[in-house]
Amino acid sequence: MFQNPSDQERKELLATAKNIAVVGCSNNPERTSYLIAEALQKAGYRIFPVNPNLTEPVLGERPYASLDEIAEPIDIVDVFRRSEAVLPVVEEAVKVKPRAIWMQSGVVNEEAARLAQEHGIMVVMDRCIKVDHAILLGGK
Numbered sequence: 669m670f671q672n673p674s675d676q677e678r679k680e681l682l683a684t685a686k687n688i689a690v691v692g693c694s695n696n697p698e699r700t701s702y703l704i705a706e707a708l709q710k711a712g713y714r715i716f717p718v719n720p721n722l723t724e725p726v727l728g729e730r731p732y733a734s735l736d737e738i739a740e741p742i743d744i745v746d747v748f749r750r751s752e753a754v755l756p757v758v759e760e761a762v763k764v765k766p767r768a769i770w771m772q773s774g775v776v777n778e779e780a781a782r783l784a785q786e787h788g789i790m791v792v793m794d795r796c797i798k799v800d801h802a803i804l805l806g807g808k
Contacts, residue, residue: 670781672792679804681768681790682797685743686714689735689766691757692748693717695726701748702726704772707798708746711805716742735764742766746797747775754780762787770797 673681690705693715697703705715709727716738722731732738735745735757745766747757754777761769762783768790771777781791792800 670778670791670793672795673790675804677790678792678795678800681744682801682805685767687716687740687742688713688744688746688797689716689718689732689738689742690746690748691718691735693719693722693726693731694748695722695724695731700772704746704748704796704798708801711801714740716740735760738764744768744770744797746770746772748772749775751775751777755783758784762789765789768792770795772796773799 688708692701693705694702706727709715715729717726717729717731718735719731720733742764745761747754749757758769758780769784771793773794773796776794781793784791
């Protein structure tokens with residue numbers, strides 16, 4: 669059965685990551701994905717909004733239709749999709765080789781987690797990256 673990485677492992681990931689792809693990012697400032705992308709950006713990360721429906725910049729960043737369009741290395745793929753829609757995201761992610769897949773609170777997909785882990789990608793499931801950042805890094 670799946671077990672999230674330890675607090676220390678998640679802390680190290682968050683402390684060393686630079687680029688975060690936010691899959692399912694919205695351009696609506698009232699949506700959770702937008703608010704968390706904004707918080708990550710304010711914490712010093714470069715965010716890459718990934719949503720095929722976006723055509724205009726989000727938080728000043730060009731949107732991407734898919735992960736493979738991003739030319740820079742991605743440290744974390746932060747997933748804002750329903751649990752049953754995560755597997756195709758992970759299938760795409762293994763091709764771009766991020767350091768981690770982070771499934772937001774309420775998002776659980778064991779098959780997707782297994783696939784990522786088989787490719788050497790750390791998986792965090794059912795946790796909010798913003799909350800973990802605040803707890804583990806003290807809001808830094």
